[in-house]
Amino acid sequence: MLFPPASGVGVTGGFIIKAPKVIRLLRKGCTNRPFYHIVVAVSGNHQSRPVIEQLGTYDPMPNEQNERLVSLNFERISYWIGNGVTFSTPTAQLLGLAGYLPIHPTSYISAWRNRQKLEEEKAKELEISEQKEANASQ
Amino acid sequence: MCSLPLVFRNINTKKLTHNYIYRSLVYSSIHYDGKSDPGPLFFNEEVQSLLKLLTRIDYNKVFRKRKLGTKLLTKPDYQFMTDEQLKESINRARKKADVLLQIPPVVKVKEINPTILSKDSALKGLLTSKIVFTDITFGVQNADRIIVVRETDGTLQEADWQLRKRINQTYFPENGRLLKPPTMFQDTYLENLLDREEHEFVLDRACIQFDPDEPEYQRISSITYQHINEKNLFHLLRSTRHFGSLVFFLVWNKNIDNLLLDLIETSNVNEAAQLIALYSKIHNTEFDGDTVLEKVESFTKSASNKKGALELAIQAYKEVAKSKEQLEKGVNAAHGITEC
The missing domain is CATH 3.30.1320.10 (Ribosomal protein S16)
Structure with a gap:
């Protein structure tokens, strides 16, 4: 064939x-x-x-x-x-998101990591802006 | 330096002379979205037969050649037939016409509220775009197919009907239907088409593109029907599948005066009576009178919006009928036939 x-x-x-x-x-x-x-x-x-x-x-x-x-x-x-x-794993994740299988642990882990990353980035941005303000006031 | 502004002015006036700006449509869309559902009344056998009678089938129009670009033109085939064969072939043509003239259903606008299947806030941050899951199991109808959406915030819910339609068209495409509705249904283009008397084309295309219970279908069809009613262009839809739904629309909205006037002016009094029978069936009212004309007169007295014009038309019809009768008597007398 x-x-x-x-x-x-x-x-x-x-x-x-x-x-x-x-x-x-x-x-x-x-x-x-x-x-x-x-x-x-x-x-x-x-x-x-x-x-x-x-x-x-x-x-x-x-x-x-x-x-x-x-x-x-x-x-x-x-x-x-x-x-x-x-x-x-990817198909189990997809089928979990579809509601056909229970949600795969990997989905929860990567969701948590993404949220963590976002929070860190936000904190960094805040720090930078605060520093800029402090520099401007000096 | 002096000539420059002049040139600009010329260009400006040229641009202004083109009539690029269309006025927006004057008709508002009318949906079947009230408390009462028109479906059961529309599918009633008596109503269906009345609508078909009012369509006034002309087989030459039903089977006319249409250049749709889907079929090659073929030479006509002439055959010798016995009387029986002729009858049979006419019957076959009638059955074919019945299929071609099936009236698009008139139903209430659908309301589907997607149910939420689960909410999982721990999945927040996993997705940057929605995921749509479709069940493509063999032999499932488009309406029964399972289509669910996982939103970015982690909720799993059923798809709304717009998304369902798009997904069904993606995986199980219907011939002639586009994924995005064509621009001809937008107000400015639609008005242009209606002004060019392309009503049948608009309605045919809307039938393919939309389902009868979609608000967009009912918007387009109602605007087209209102345009026809206002401009008295009923001949455009006669002998097509859309005349029945046009009549039903006009009767449902108690706006049959123009059609009635048209029928009386063209001496189709029997059809006028059928129209009034349909009106009384749908609105559960009765108009007394024994003959056809008496019924029409009682309708004009009690339920009409255009009393003057209708009364004048009835008067004119009566005079024409009288003069015809006299002429017939005269002809009969000339031939030596006298009534006993």
Whole structure:
């Protein structure tokens, strides 16, 4: 098979039935324009290998209305969960934000770090402005 | 140096002579957003049949050649047929026309208040833009599809209808519908189109672009109907699918005088009676009188806004009918036929 379909080739061969599988992102964009397919694949397979099934898409670049679009085939995702599939961290994060899985701890950690960073920046700005005022009064 | 200002002045006057500034539309949009829902009345069988009768179907207009750029023109095909075959093919054409003339539904403006599914303030700072999640499970209808939004402040809520429409169009595009509504529906362009009598084009395009329960659809259609009613351009929509909704709009808003006048002036008194029957059905009133004309007269007396003009038209119609009768009698007498 020279060009396997992006929608996946299904479970081919006997060894895939028992092989551990993972739902993960597969980069499909081009240079400077990331776009991801959400796919089921044999875990550990290289990203150039054909996937078992495509379950959705994820466009990480915000559109005109400042929205990022994610599409998910929940029926098939449920089926694969029933087959004992695992999730990569980014997909688990996305599914957590969608309200399908519990929210991933990584989401809470990065949210907390971002907030921390913002506060530090604000404190720095305040310091700089206070210093400027002090210099001006001298 | 002296000539420079003169040149500028010339340019300025030239610019002023062009009429670039359009006046804004004089019609205000009228929505079906009151307490009562027009849907059940519109889908009533009696009302539907009356609306279809008033459409006055002309098959030459229904099946006319339209240069939409979607089909190649083909040579006409002439066939010899027996009477039975002819009847069958006419029936087939009638069924086809019924499909083409299906009246766009008249329903109340929709109100969907998105429900909030969860609020998680610990997620504040994670996102710089919203994320929209769409369920693309096979075989789910556009209306039933699950579409949720994770806001930047961490709340998870259902998408409002504008977003739903945009997302459905992105993942499951409908033919002819654009992601952004075309500029022709903006006031200045819309008015230009209406002045060029392109009402059918406007309504057809609005039918594709919007759903019938969207406020934007009802704005555009109501403005178009008001323009037609004011300019007496009813012939533009006859034998099209939009005439039924036009009549329903006028009857619902108690503004049928122009249409009634048009019907009487063109001696279509039976249609006038059907219109009044529709009025009494929708507004639950009765107009007494045995003949068609008596009913029209009682309507003008009790419910009309243009009494004078309507009474004059009825009088004129009566005189024309009388003179026609006399002429017929004369012709009959000339042929030697006398009534017993």
